[in-house]
Amino acid sequence: MTDRTPTDHTSTDHTVTHATFTIERAYAASPARVFAAWSDPAAKASWFAGPEPAHELDFRVGGREVNRGRQPDGTLMTFESVYHDIVADVRVVYGSTLHAGETLMTASLTTVEFEPDGEGTRLVLTEQGSFLDGQEKPEWREQGTGAWLGALGEYLTRTGAPTR
Template structure:
């Protein structure tokens, strides 16, 4: 019989982006923009950004097992918050189920984003620290995306 385990964990990540709230929120809602910072090269990414809509990201990193991340949007308040539930499958096995809340707050110089995720990690297929690190990486990628000015030029918006 396979070893079975359940680990519960919650983490909160914050980022300050030098862009208006509406622009940061839009980077989550636009399928092409979100795919640039959220997905990986060669992955299959779909986004239906509405309450009840789904987001699916399928990849096979470094030739390893397939990974499928599926989310369902539960609550969307434009320019304020997004709430979604997600599952991550590694191969055929369920690795993680989670509830995530993303809050967008006006802040001096831009937007403070606060992401809180509550997850259950199953059978050692994923660890909370891996998820927190990976989520931090894509929030950093969002920052890079937001630093690209309309028209594709990299800008110095909000930099000293």
């Protein structure tokens, strides 16, 4: 366990914005194939991680995922998740935090569902977040999440499963 200095609450600009969003995507690949792209460390790193190879994935209940990258100003961004529930080819539930340096920006709970849709998959991702002190906005998170679900579609296409 890491010791962390408590947040300084002497300032009056501490706020919390709560938000929930749901994004749906259809992929022309089976739920097992889409789930595998999510759960295999090499596959996920190829569509989820940034250009720096700073992605770790221990995909099991209680396991963690860490994705690190730098902002243009050099600030280290760390997205860290802990897996709470995994049902192969059906759903994944995880809690996440996003830090900019040592500053906690968000804490969230995400559920990803992999539903059969004809011969393909309908992926439904629902995130419930606490966005702290205006460091990140819910619409930014939703846009970024949509972008990496698009990258998942590109990965599936590149590796032999077209998206629709």
